[in-house]
Amino acid sequence: MILEAVDLKKTFRDRRSGTVEAVRGVNLALPDRGEIFGFLGPNGAGKTTTVRMLSTLTPPTSGRITVVGCELPKETRRARERIGYVSQAGGVDDGMPVRDNLMLQARISGMGVTAARQSGDRLLEAFDLVEVANRAGQTLSGGQRRRLALALGLVHRPELLFLDEPTLGLDPTARIALWDEVRALRAADTTVFLTTHYLDEADALCDRVAIIDRGVIVAEGSPDDLKRTVSGDVVTVRLDEADTERATAVVGDLPFVREVRVETRGVRCYVDNGGDAVPAVLRALEGHDIPVRSMSVESSSLDDVFLKQTGRSLREQPTTAVAGPVAATAGQGR
Numbered sequence: 435m436i437l438e439a440v441d442l443k444k445t446f447r448d449r450r451s452g453t454v455e456a457v458r459g460v461n462l463a464l465p466d467r468g469e470i471f472g473f474l475g476p477n478g479a480g481k482t483t484t485v486r487m488l489s490t491l492t493p494p495t496s497g498r499i500t501v502v503g504c505e506l507p508k509e510t511r512r513a514r515e516r517i518g519y520v521s522q523a524g525g526v527d528d529g530m531p532v533r534d535n536l537m538l539q540a541r542i543s544g545m546g547v548t549a550a551r552q553s554g555d556r557l558l559e560a561f562d563l564v565e566v567a568n569r570a571g572q573t574l575s576g577g578q579r580r581r582l583a584l585a586l587g588l589v590h591r592p593e594l595l596f597l598d599e600p601t602l603g604l605d606p607t608a609r610i611a612l613w614d615e616v617r618a619l620r621a622a623d624t625t626v627f628l629t630t631h632y633l634d635e636a637d638a639l640c641d642r643v644a645i646i647d648r649g650v651i652v653a654e655g656s657p658d659d660l661k662r663t664v665s666g667d668v669v670t671v672r673l674d675e676a677d678t679e680r681a682t683a684v685v686g687d688l689p690f691v692r693e694v695r696v697e698t699r700g701v702r703c704y705v706d707n708g709g710d711a712v713p714a715v716l717r718a719l720e721g722h723d724i725p726v727r728s729m730s731v732e733s734s735s736l737d738d739v740f741l742k743q744t745g746r747s748l749r750e751q752p753t754t755a756v757a758g759p760v761a762a763t764a765g766q767g768r
């Protein structure tokens with residue numbers, strides 16, 4: 435078992451906001467090496483808090499954690515030698531050259547000088563940072579900085595790497611490049627546990643996903659399995675706002691519509707076959723004199739899974755996140 439968490443809870447007690455139950459009984463099991471596991475959820479769901487507990491940085495209020503064969507908190511030191519953690523802010527020292535950033539991190543993680551240098555050189559090469567190796571951290575582009583943060587998490591060759599929102603704020607090209615880096619890690623048998631609130635990221639990159647909301651896991655499985663739990667296609671009908679309620683009743687009565695969700699100026703119908711459903715939905719609405727502005731058909735997405743479990747959409751969440759506290763890797767002993 436690479437990672438196991440049983441009934442993990444974290445309650446913050448804060449003078450201003452009172453008691454915050456950030457994580458309320460999370461169970462996780464990652465049995466195999468070389469898996470990309472996604473922890474998906476909206477802002478404030480408890481993703482960072484969970485990852486910080488799993489990576490030894492925050493003690494849980496209660497619950498049991500075993501990572502890479504080490505029981506926490508008893509075997510924290512041994513665990514830190516074998517796991518890596520890259521925070522939302524990354525752990526790049528702005529004033530220090532790229533190569534020295536890597537060297538320092540490797541040394542902090544307990545590596546000897548020669549091994550540290552070798553590992554640093556290998557990562558500079560692997561992450562296309564050779565040309566900027568002697569430049570200070572502050573001169574790097576967003577993509578280079580994120581690659582250096584990833585390299586810092588990997589310099590001590592961990593078996594398990596935690597990435598907190600690895601592609602937050604990256605442009606689409608840099609995002610795809612980072613996905614490729616993460617896939618290469620999996621190919622090299624490293625287990626990657628990443629948090630994200632991007633649905634497409636979880637879908638495209640992860641072998642398995644757990645969806646967390648308000649401190650509890652509401653669904654877990656491969657993206658395909660999860661999507662199969664909501665019926666095949668989603669037909670979205672755009673309407674005048676005044677017609678939405680009547681339209682919900684009309685399409686809700688159609689025998690092939692499994693579920694209807696109301697949206698502002700429209701409805702979403704969950705059906706087996708979108709192609710067959712579109713003309714029938716249109717006929718039914720027109721039969722009740724409800725004008726249809728537009729219609730579209732999509733396969734169900736992870737957002738539909740979230741919607742089904744929570745009644746809310748992940749897409750409607752604000753996407754600007756505040757960078758978390760700076761902690762480059764677990765090896766820093768924070």
Ligand SMILES: Nc1ncnc2c1ncn2[C@@H]1O[C@H](COP(=O)(O)OP(=O)(O)OP(=O)(O)O)[C@@H](O)[C@H]1O
Nearest residue numbers: 446448454456476477478479480481482483484755
């Ligand atoms: N040190 C703290 N003291 C008090 N409350 C906290 C603390 N850290 C986190 N919280 C609260 O715990 C909850 C979960 O926060 P957490 O950062 O784990 O969520 P998240 O899913 O990672 O969100 P985001 O995507 O915005 O980073 C939030 O309500 C947050 O305000």
